[in-house]
Amino acid sequence: MDMLREPVTSIVDADKGGMSGNTGRYEKRLSDLAGLYEDAAAHANLTEKLGNPVVYAVEDFRPSDRAGDLIYGVTRMSPGRVSDEFFLTRGHIHAKADRPEIYFGQKGKGLMQLESPEGETRIVEIGPQTICYVPPYWIHRSINVGDEDLVMVFAYPSDSGQDYGIIEASNGMRHRVKTDGNGGWTLVENRDYRPRNSETAAALMKRYA
Numbered sequence: 001m002d003m004l005r006e007p008v009t010s011i012v013d014a015d016k017g018g019m020s021g022n023t024g025r026y027e028k029r030l031s032d033l034a035g036l037y038e039d040a041a042a043h044a045n046l047t048e049k050l051g052n053p054v055v056y057a058v059e060d061f062r063p064s065d066r067a068g069d070l071i072y073g074v075t076r077m078s079p080g081r082v083s084d085e086f087f088l089t090r091g092h093i094h095a096k097a098d099r100p101e102i103y104f105g106q107k108g109k110g111l112m113q114l115e116s117p118e119g120e121t122r123i124v125e126i127g128p129q130t131i132c133y134v135p136p137y138w139i140h141r142s143i144n145v146g147d148e149d150l151v152m153v154f155a156y157p158s159d160s161g162q163d164y165g166i167i168e169a170s171n172g173m174r175h176r177v178k179t180d181g182n183g184g185w186t187l188v189e190n191r192d193y194r195p196r197n198s199e200t201a202a203a204l205m206k207r208y209a
C-alpha cells in the first residue's frame, strides 16, 4: 500500500552547483575516469599533477526506488581537459533501458552525448535554460566543453538504475569529443570502439520492465 507523502522543494544553487533538501551526494575524482580517455598517460599525469581533484559532484533527492517515483538532483562538472578530450561523466544506459531522463542547464556550456543501441551518435548542446530530453534506450554522457563549471538539474524515474558496463563492453562510446583547437569542439571516431552486434542491440531494446 502506498502512503500519502508530503510535497518537497529544493532550492537550486546554480552558481555553487548544488541544491538544498538533498538526501544524498556523491563525487567522482579524476582517477575514477581512468580508461575513458584515449591518452591514458596524459590522464595519469594530469591526475598526479592536479592531486586527483573532484571532477563532478551530484546532489540528489531520492524519495524511493519504486516505479512511478522520481529522482531529481543537480550535477556540477568542473571544466578541464585530458590532452584534447574534455572532462566528462562516465556515462551509462539505464538498467531499465526504457526509462528516460530530463536535464535542465543552469550554468556553463555542455554537451549531452547520446548513443543508440545500434551505435548512432547524437550531440545536444546544453546551456543555461536549455532542457534536454534523453529518450528511452539512449546511452548518455555529459561533457563540459566550456571554461567554467557546468551545472545541470536532472530528473529520471526512480527505478531506472544505471548500467555502466555497456560503455566498457564497447571500449567506449562510438565518438570522442575533442577540442577543435579554436575554443570549440569536434567529433572524432573512437578507434577502439567495438560495435554491438544486432542481437545485443535488439536485446537492449527489450530491456524494460
Ligand SMILES: O=P(O)(O)OC[C@H]1O[C@H](O)[C@H](O)[C@@H](O)[C@@H]1O
Binding pocket: 058, 074, 075, 089, 090, 091, 092, 101, 141, 142, 154, 155, 156, 162
Ligand atoms: O552516473 P554518471 O554517468 O557518472 O553521471 C553522473 C550523473 O549524471 C547525471 O546527473 C545523472 O542524472 C545522474 O543519474 C548521474 O549519475
Ligand SMILES: [Fe+2]
Binding pocket: 092, 094, 101, 140, 156
Ligand atoms: Fe541517466
